[in-house]
Amino acid sequence: MAINFTGISNQGGVSKNSRTPAEDSTSKTAVDANTSGAGTMAEDTVRLSGTAQTLQNQEAKINGLSDIDQQKVDQIKQAIASGxxxxxxxxxASNMASMDSLF
Structure with a gap:
């Protein structure tokens, strides 16, 4: 059975059917009804909600961000170099004490 996922940008192929044998026997007539006479399988589809798509887009943006604010690092380096x-x-001292209280 072919499964199409819409709204997912980087997906892998689906190779394993997750139905149990009991489910297969009860749904066989539904699959047979959805299958054309040429032997092609019906396709299952999954659609992501707008919220899920927004979360996926935001995750992609976050993954693209740098962990280091290079502009701030350069400003501090320049300030140290110039004295x-x-x-x-x-x-x-206050920050060190508050960090110490966490442990």
């Missing part, structure tokens, strides 16, 4: 990068020791 203008100041460290707020109170804020650093």
């Amino acid at each position: 203008n990068y100041k460290i707020d020791s109170q804020k650093l």
Whole structure:
């Protein structure tokens, strides 16, 4: 039986029928009714909801983003090199203490 998935951009082929033998025997007449006399199989289709398609598109966009904000890294490097990068020791200590309390 051929299965078409619409709305999915990168899909693999479906090679295994997930029906159990009991389901096959009860649905055989339905498959036979949907099959033409030339021996072609009926196709099952799956359609994704608009929400699922939106989530899939957003996931693709997120996967394309870099994990590093290179512009910010370059600004910090430049500030360190020029001697203008100041460290707020109170804020650093507070952040370290709050991280320590997590463990």
